[in-house]
Amino acid sequence: MMGLKMQTARSILRTAHCRLLAASCLILILTPLHNFAQDIHFSQFFNAPYAHSPANIGNFEGDYRMGAIYRQQWRSVTIPYNTFGIGGDAANLAGVHGLGLGAWIYNDKAGTSRLNTFHAGLGLSWTQHFATAHALTLGMQAGYTNVAIDYNVLRFDAQYNGFSYDPSLGNAEQFTRAARSRMDLHAGLGYTYAPEKRRQFTAGLAFFNLTTPDVSLFDAAPSPLDLRTLVHAGAQFPVSEKLDVLPRLQWQAQGKFREFNIGGNVRYILLDRWNLVRTVQAGLYMRAKDAGYLYAGLEHDDWTFGLSYDINLSRLEPASRNRGGFEITAIRVFRKRPPVPVRYKACPDQL
Numbered sequence: 001m002m003g004l005k006m007q008t009a010r011s012i013l014r015t016a017h018c019r020l021l022a023a024s025c026l027i028l029i030l031t032p033l034h035n036f037a038q039d040i041h042f043s044q045f046f047n048a049p050y051a052h053s054p055a056n057i058g059n060f061e062g063d064y065r066m067g068a069i070y071r072q073q074w075r076s077v078t079i080p081y082n083t084f085g086i087g088g089d090a091a092n093l094a095g096v097h098g099l100g101l102g103a104w105i106y107n108d109k110a111g112t113s114r115l116n117t118f119h120a121g122l123g124l125s126w127t128q129h130f131a132t133a134h135a136l137t138l139g140m141q142a143g144y145t146n147v148a149i150d151y152n153v154l155r156f157d158a159q160y161n162g163f164s165y166d167p168s169l170g171n172a173e174q175f176t177r178a179a180r181s182r183m184d185l186h187a188g189l190g191y192t193y194a195p196e197k198r199r200q201f202t203a204g205l206a207f208f209n210l211t212t213p214d215v216s217l218f219d220a221a222p223s224p225l226d227l228r229t230l231v232h233a234g235a236q237f238p239v240s241e242k243l244d245v246l247p248r249l250q251w252q253a254q255g256k257f258r259e260f261n262i263g264g265n266v267r268y269i270l271l272d273r274w275n276l277v278r279t280v281q282a283g284l285y286m287r288a289k290d291a292g293y294l295y296a297g298l299e300h301d302d303w304t305f306g307l308s309y310d311i312n313l314s315r316l317e318p319a320s321r322n323r324g325g326f327e328i329t330a331i332r333v334f335r336k337r338p339p340v341p342v343r344y345k346a347c348p349d350q351l
Contacts, residue, residue, distance in 0.1 A: 040083055040106070040108050040117070041252075041259065042069060042071060042083075042327060043071075043261075043285065043287070043291075043293050043295075043308045043310055043327050044069070044295065044306050044308050044327055044329050045232070045248075045250050045261065046234065046248055047067070047069070047297075047304065047306045047329040047331060048067070048069050048085070048329065049065075049067060049087075049089075049331075050067065050085070050087035050089070050102060050104035050121075051069075051085060051104070051106070052206070052230075052232070053139065053188035053190060053204050053206035053230065053232070054123045054125065054139030054140055054141040054186050054187055054188035054206065055125060055137045055138065055139040055188035055189055055190030055204050055206065056089075056102075056125075056137075056139070056188070056190065057089045057100040057101065057102035057123045057124065057125040057139045057141070058089055058090060058091040058092070058093070058099065058100015058101065058102065058125045058127065058137075058139075059091075059100065059125065059127060059135075059137050059139075059190060059192070060089075060091060060333060061333070061335070062091060062302075062333040062334060062335035063090065063091060063092070063334050063335050063336065064088065064089070064090050064091075064333070064334040065088065065089050065090075065091075065331065065332070065333045065334070066086075066087070066088040066331070066332050066334075067086070067087055067088070067329070067330065067331040067332075068084075068085065068086040068087075068329070068330050068331075069083075069084070069085045069086075069106075069327065069328070069329045069330075070082075070083070070084050070085075070327070070328045070329075071083040071084075071325060071326070071327040071328075072325050072326060072327075073310065073325025073326075079111050079112050079114075080325075081108070081109070081110045081111055081325075082108070082109050083106060083107070083108040083109075084106060084107055084108075085104065085105065085106030085107075086104075086105060086106075087102060087103060087104030087105065088102065088103060089101060089102030089103070090102070098126055098127040098128060098129070099124070099125075099126060100124065100125035100126070100127065100137075100139070101123070101124055101125075102122070102123050102124075102125070102141075103120075103121065103122050103123075104119075104120070104121045104123075104141075105118075105119065105120045105121070106118075106119050107119075112153060112154065113149050113150060113151075113153065113154055114149070114150040114153055115147070115148075115149045116147070116148045116149075117145065117146070117147050118145065118146045118147075119143055119144070119145045119146075120143060120144050120145075121141050121142065121143030121144075121186075122141065122142060122143070123139055123140055123141030123142070123186075124139065124140055125137055125138065125139035125140075126138050126139075133193055133194055133195040134191075134192070134193055135191070135192045135193075135194075136189070136190070136191055136192075137188075137189070137190040137191075137192070138187075138188075138189055139187065139188045139189075139190070140185070140186070140187050140188075141185070141186040141187075141188075142183070142184070142185055142186075143183070143184050143185075143186070144181065144182075144183055144184075145181065145182050145183075145184060146179060146180070146181045147179065147180055147181075147215065147217075148178055148179035149178055149179070149217065150178070151171070151173075151175055151178060154171075155167075156171040156172065156173060158170065158171050158172035158173075159171060175217070176217075176218060176219045176220075177217050177218075177219065178217070179217075180214075180215060180216070180217060182213035182214070182215065182225075183211070183213065184208075184209055184210070184211055184213055184225075185209075185210040185211050186206065186207065186208045186209070186210065187206065187207050187210060188204060188205070188206035188207070189204060189205050189206070190202065190203070190204035191203050191204065198236060198237070198238045198244055199236065199237050199238070200235065200236050201233075201234075201235045202232075202233065202234045202235070203232065203233040203234075204230075204231070204232050204233075205229075205230070205231055206229075206230040206232075207227060207228070207229055207230075208227070208228040208229075208230070209225045209226065209227050209228055209254075210227065212224040212225055212226065212227060213225055226254045226255035227254070228252060228253070228254040229252060229253050229254075230250065230251070230252040231250070231251045231252070232248075232249065232250040232251075233248070233249055234246065234247065234248040234249070235247055235248075236267075242268060242269040243266060243267070243268055243269070244266070244267040244269070245264060245265075245266055245267075246264050246265040246266075246267060246281075246283075247263075247264035248261075248262070248263060248264055248265075248285075249261060249262040249263075250262075259287065259288070259290070260287070260288040261285055261286070261287050261288075262285065262286055262288075263283060263284050263285025263286055263295075264283060264284070264285075265281045265282065265283035265295060265297065266281065266282055266283070267279050267280075267281045267299075268280050268281070275337050275338060276301050277299055277301060278299060278300050278301065279298070279299040280296075280297070280298055280299075281295070281296065281297035281298070281299070282294075282295065282296055282297075283295035283296075283297070285308075287310075289313075290312075290313065291310040291311055291312050291313055292310075292311045292313060293308050293309060293310045293311060294308060294309050294311075295307070295308045296308075302332055302333045302334065302335065303330070303331070303332055304329075304330070304331040304332075304333075305328075305329065305330050305331075306327075306328070306329040306330075307326070307327070307328055307329075308326065308327045309325075309326045309327075310325050310326070310327075
């Protein structure tokens with residue numbers, strides 16, 4: 001009788017273990033496949049011009065610009081998600097006032113499945129100035145994206161041998177492909193009103209995935225990538241001789257998903273003369289129903305650096321313990337500057 005009870009207990013435990021393993025595998029598989037049907041996003045959307053909108057191409061004060069961004073998240077929950085992007089653009093290309101050209105690439109590796117997304121894009125823009133303080137920019141961007149998954153690092157219930165996980169067993173799954181490539185098209189419209197150096201207002205509208213390409217890794221089940229719509233607005237105005245306030249917001253929608261960011265920075269001016277600008281910034285933002293994040297920034301002449309950290313407030317909070325991810329940005333603008341004036345003339349030793 002005792003032996004029968006022990007055998008029954010083992011059977012129950014074995015069944016529970018199989019169900020738990022199967023559920024874990026299902027989450028590991030479906031989560032990446034669900035996530036790659038959405039575009040990547042950044043907390044520092046104001047420091048990621050190439051990912052933010054095609055209308056940002058060539059829309060800056062200077063001749064050339066380069067920017068880079070790195071984001072890591074969910075280290076406290078699973079294998080961290082890592083995203084790196086770099087891009088560059090030119091204003092007034094080939095001496096044509098208002099013509100912009102830009103290129104942008106990024107690579108994103110997500111979690112246990114090592115779902116890897118590589119994207120490269122090339123875009124053009126045209127900026128039309130009205131009166132002295134108004135400008136309207138239209139941008140278009142075409143891109144190539146490749147998505148790949150590594151099934152070998154996943155675990156399946158068929159690989160349970162009755163006692164433990166056995167990687168030598170087959171997974172009993174029929175995967176038809178492990179990667180897919182696609183071409184895509186994006187468009188953006190931006191408006192700028194800048195009556196003074198420290199006063200400006202910006203707003204814009206962008207559309208991504210205009211061709212709604214198929215992103216499914218299952219040939220028999222097509223999955224078109226939903227159109228993503230993005231609306232943004234921001235401003236800058238002084239509140240004292242050395243202090244500016246920069247409120248910002250961004251709303252975007254893709255399929256049934258919505259994201260709303262709102263917040264702002266305070267900007268303290270250390271130096272602003274001889275065409276040199278040096279400031280420190282601090283900011284607080286909220287991403288609705290997901291996270292709050294802190295921002296610290298530094299401007300040093302032609303360089304802008306940013307660091308932010310997400311505090312997770314979503315339903316994943318029990319697992320993440322509020323730890324989200326950090327993000328680092330760097331932007332360099334190349335421009336012609338007049339020489340810094342010399343206050344005193346150097347006299348020769350002998351006259």
